[in-house]
Amino acid sequence: MDSSTITPIQIDDTDFLVATTIERCPRTMMIRELTKNALEAASQAKDGNRQVVFRVIDFGGTPKLAIWNTGPGMDASELYRMCDLAASIRKEKGLDANFGMGAKVASLPSNKLGMIYRSCKAGEVNEVILCQREGRYGRLRRRLDNGEFAEVVNVTDLAGEDGYNLDEDWTEVRLLGNQDEQETARDPYNGDPALDAQWLATYLYHRFYRLPDGVRVVLQAGTHKLGDGTRVFEPLPRRAAMGAFERSETVEAPGGIKIHYYYDPPYEKSPSHNRSISGAIQSALSLVGVVYKDELYDVKTGRAWAINAPLFGISFGSKHISVHIELPDNASVLPEGYRQFLRYRSGEQETVQAVHFGDLVAQHRPQWLIEIIRSLAPESTSNDEIRDELQKLLDELRVRRVLPRATPTGVRLVDASSGAGAQAAREGEGSVSGSKPRTKHVDLNLAPQGAKAADLWKDRERAPDIVLLRSAEEIDEKQLRSRAGRYYENGQLFLNMLYPSIAEMRETLEASYATVVDVDGMREAAMQQAEKSMILRVGRAVVFALAKQLNKEWDADAVKHALAPESLSLAADDYYDSLQPARRSMGRLFRPNRQSDESEGSGDEELELVNE
Structure with a gap:
């Protein structure tokens, strides 16, 4: 021009x-x-x-x-x-x-x-x-x-x-x-x-993922936490190569994205810290972040990482697991003016967040990492009955998924060669002369060649995967103290089984059946009813919140508020309507004997419950 x-x-x-x-x-x-x-x-x-x-x-x-x-x-x-x-x-x-x-x-x-x-x-x-x-x-x-x-x-x-x-x-x-x-x-x-x-070394560690070739960064006395002496700053991948972590792996994902997984077990001399703290001049907290042109963005550590980790397929163990999503140099992103954040180049140029890649990280987790996560998960009783009930309610409400989610069905690649249950077809049975012989299905117990599992959940919202948290440490990790539950968009529902409404309902049930012979059995049944009803109340609250996605008057923020831990806690608090079905269930276990109590003068009958 x-x-x-x-x-x-x-x-x-x-x-x-x-x-x-x-x-x-x-x-x-x-x-x-x-x-x-x-x-x-x-x-x-x-x-x-x-x-x-x-x-x-x-x-x-x-x-x-x-x-x-x-x-x-x-x-x-x-x-x-x-x-x-x-x-x-x-x-x-x-x-x-x-x-x-x-x-x-x-x-x-x-x-x-x-x-x-x-x-x-x-x-x-x-x-x-x-x-x-x-x-x-x-x-x-x-x-x-x-x-x-x-x-x-x-x-x-x-x-x-x-x-x-x-x-x-x-x-x-x-x-x-x-x-x-x-x-x-x-x-x-x-x-x-x-x-x-350790502010300086930690900042460098959380910002500079790699250093230019041959450049050495030195922290002299007074600039690091170890006091006297000179220390050399080593960025995270270099520390991994030096054996600071027990295990690490880089996985190639679509679009040229690389996902780096790190496992940093507890330090034997101080189990409250990660092992990589040994000899470190910076924080040894695990983290999640986005890497672009050798710099880290949207870094989350500690509680911020723990509360988001389930969205990355890391339901437990985030304290010892780090994930770094590295974008290719030609990615359609741009540092904002002061280089504090990354922004997408197109659309409304929203801030690039690590959570945007949560599904991708979950899908590409190495098997060894999946096994570690499972080993760190708490033991949990089956909630199939409650999940079935919630699924039935979802289906009745005709709730459909808003966003596609990865499912465990229909993703395995099928070998195109002749497989089990098949045999080569004879000439004239559908094969073309000179071409590779076809196969015909002969064993009804095995799926035909090329078949794969049908996705029965296509376009249907699935009942949440319920995870029960019973220790104070697990509850604090998910930031559920004084809150009943937390729901994640990937379908996981974490429930605080130390939430006060459970104990309050249990005490009410125990008072109603205080005269039974088997007091221990009664108390166990009361606890089971209190827990089950709380799980169901919160689960139904999640279902009805998801159903609001069908209502045009409810935008995404309104649905998000309905699914917030505070909203789910209100559903957990209202246990009064759950008392009658709980008493009915306990009545089947503890048969009541009706006796008149003339001395009360009220004309009401007092129920004396005895063990069946």
Whole structure:
């Protein structure tokens, strides 16, 4: 297009635009941006000299965090130009490239006191300070010995005195924070958010899935939780290759997606931790996340991972299992402006979430992982009777699936060769001369060649798979304390069998049958009735909520609220209508003897129940 046909848009208020661009950036992206810049520069250094070093420097008696890297340095003019927004020094500009604006924008809100950039090029070291003064962001003008002011100053002699090597190119950024006394190596965000001693290594671990070839990342004393000494940061796949996990496997999925599965068993010396914590400088919590171009997005750990794990086919054991979904480089996704999230390129450009790949992860789980999950599942009694009742109700309501789900039927590939129950057909029995002989079916007990199991559940909503949780640990893992149940879109219903309404109904039933001879048998029956009725009440609540999908007045959010743990808890609480059928069932086990109690004077009959 001829540029003369338009008038370029200008910026009317530069200070306002710069300030809003900086202030809106998520402050926790600071380390990502600074580290990414350092990695890119270090990758251009000579083989064997590609380093990124995190260390502590003293600034006026306060320890401050510094990030130093080898690679091409910047001269005075380049260092000056680097300070401008959208400036790029030896970088490719593009929507999905790592260009010029990120590090400054992400770092300045947490370093208004100053960010000191030093760079050595051809033996000369220059320095510039970016900061905020009187509400404006920019380069700090400093007074020189001759009384003049300059934004970029030559500090070659000072750097040499501090022990810096002037024979190679390098760049360093020092983070001064927002307060003079702020120790940015321990508290980079001035307490908002508050961080622990392993914050730096954990952030690197949860963000950088791989490092550029030959680049070594070092954390010196004061920047890691192990105290003194220097530690080398190893990204997750490299740690797996070094044997940090008991077992791992990568599975190829459709669309060029790779799914990485990791199993990290309990640490023998401290069972509350995973084994990979041994010698680690970062958190050893399991996690789920999306990998794109060697970076992790939408990372969930701890409780956030545990509550979503069933959607990935990991009903139990999420504390020891990690899943990483790696997208191909040509995937139709794009990092958003501040690179905190991934977005889809098309449609409404929604945020890419790991849960979007839950079904894919579940379908491709290795057999060894499935066996581990089963071994970690609690023992559970059969609920076939209740599931049959719920399925009957679903069918009566004519509930259909909204989204297709994987089923255990009809997915196994069938061998096209002659199989069991078949024999070659003779010439003239349907085969064409010169072609491969056909087979005819002779054994009625075996399916014909090429047949596969029919999907009896096609287009029908299935009754939920009911999983009973009986220990406090299992209940806490699914975040069901003080809640009766949690339903997942993949059809699993987890129920809290320590929910108070069960004990309340049991006590009511026990009071009604307190005079029976077999008290222990009565109490067991009361507990069974209380549990069964609670399971059925919550199950029916799920069924009726799913049925609302047929109602045009109920949108997806309304159905989601109806299936929420809070809604299911209300259904569990209302056990009063369940008392009569429960008493009727218990009456079949404990036969009542009718006796008149004249002394009460009420004319009512008192029931004395005896063991049948």
